[in-house]
Amino acid sequence: MAxxxxxxATQQQIVLRAAEVFDRVGYxxxxxxxxxxxxxxxxxxxxxxxxSKDGLARHIIGEQQRLAVRSLEAIESTDASxxxxxxxxCHEMARQTTDPLMRAGxxxxxxxxxxxxLGDAPADPFLPxxxxxxxxxxxxxxxxxxxxxxxxxxxxxxxIGAVTGAQLVSRVRTWFTDLDGRVEEMxxxxxxxxxxxGRHDRILSASSARWCAEPV
Amino acid sequence: MAxxxxxxATQQQIVLRAAEVFDRVGYxxxxxxxxxxxxxxxxxxxxxxxxSKDGLARHIIGEQQRLAVRSLEAIESTDASxxxxxxxxCHEMARQTTDPLMRAGxxxxxxxxxxxxLGDAPADPFLPxxxxxxxxxxxxxxxxxxxxxxxxxxxxxxxIGAVTGAQLVSRVRTWFTDLDGRVEEMxxxxxxxxxxxGRHDRILSASSARWCAEPV
Numbered sequence: 001m002a003x004x005x006x007x008x009a010t011q012q013q014i015v016l017r018a019a020e021v022f023d024r025v026g027y028x029x030x031x032x033x034x035x036x037x038x039x040x041x042x043x044x045x046x047x048x049x050x051x052s053k054d055g056l057a058r059h060i061i062g063e064q065q066r067l068a069v070r071s072l073e074a075i076e077s078t079d080a081s082x083x084x085x086x087x088x089x090c091h092e093m094a095r096q097t098t099d100p101l102m103r104a105g106x107x108x109x110x111x112x113x114x115x116x117x118l119g120d121a122p123a124d125p126f127l128p129x130x131x132x133x134x135x136x137x138x139x140x141x142x143x144x145x146x147x148x149x150x151x152x153x154x155x156x157x158x159x160i161g162a163v164t165g166a167q168l169v170s171r172v173r174t175w176f177t178d179l180d181g182r183v184e185e186m187x188x189x190x191x192x193x194x195x196x197x198g199r200h201d202r203i204l205s206a207s208s209a210r211w212c213a214e215p216v
Numbered sequence: 217m218a219x220x221x222x223x224x225a226t227q228q229q230i231v232l233r234a235a236e237v238f239d240r241v242g243y244x245x246x247x248x249x250x251x252x253x254x255x256x257x258x259x260x261x262x263x264x265x266x267x268s269k270d271g272l273a274r275h276i277i278g279e280q281q282r283l284a285v286r287s288l289e290a291i292e293s294t295d296a297s298x299x300x301x302x303x304x305x306c307h308e309m310a311r312q313t314t315d316p317l318m319r320a321g322x323x324x325x326x327x328x329x330x331x332x333x334l335g336d337a338p339a340d341p342f343l344p345x346x347x348x349x350x351x352x353x354x355x356x357x358x359x360x361x362x363x364x365x366x367x368x369x370x371x372x373x374x375x376i377g378a379v380t381g382a383q384l385v386s387r388v389r390t391w392f393t394d395l396d397g398r399v400e401e402m403x404x405x406x407x408x409x410x411x412x413x414g415r416h417d418r419i420l421s422a423s424s425a426r427w428c429a430e431p432v
Contacts, residue, residue: 193409
């Protein structure tokens, strides 16, 4: 058991350090030597745990997806309205990009993309977010918080694209400092157009909905 | 003159091939040897024309910005309404990302970012687009095609972020095949919310506005 605990700790250490390197210089820029040095392990340990640089990248992509789904499930289990949960989802998706592991997972999927498919790893880093947002938008229409003329899958694709773009622009310009503000602006632009006129008094409270992960 | 023409041709050849490499593997993944080989030139020629890999990257960023501004000026000089020009701008911005030179310019700015400022190169690849979109949104409000409660700079930031995100998601999922459709969807989501109720009959024609570059 002690040996297994040590193995898990080593794996985590490799994943965290590798994520920082992949996030900074991308898959092609990342050298195994740099990861090994940063994680203070031997090359042998890296290959023992992950098989290859590709295996390590696949593992990080999987972790990113797993963490994304976990927070989506947590948001869905709150008793907030579907519209409020959509706001929470977008802010949480943006917040997660301040974590190097999440950024590395997204970047690796973007760089390795569908062209060089990574075995059984999902090729679309945005899929869980898109599916959840579609489901929430459908519920928000049913709950009367979004007008019926809005197409839930179309709105969901727009949200995920807009948050993804906000991340990218915010990273380039301010290293994520203005990211939360950009997501807030996104909702300020969108909500008056999608919330029925009779419920415009709820826009302010809906747009301030946030979900906070409990400390692990 | 003949010597100068040859020099220009060599420069262009280097820029095009380097853009393909930077686009594919990024700044850190790009090896000078690969660029030299792909452009069928000597390392000496590359260093003679651009000084360094950094100099080459800076040149590509500058070219991307110049081409972006040129099409923005061309769109602004059409006699379309400001709202139609906004639609044209977003489609043109998306279309440009199918050009490896534009993608390389954006990617290089993203990767080198403000942290490693590139001399006099602009750090924000989105600035011209954002400025133009803000000006057009202001005019569209004046022309009565956008409701007065919409903030033009906020709408502009949302548009640029959303198109940027659409690019990224579309690249990952379909290598740009569905990009134009995603931008169309973006406008389908946005227009009913920002066009005054009395002008909703114009939404269809506004959303189908396109600007086509004349063949060079």
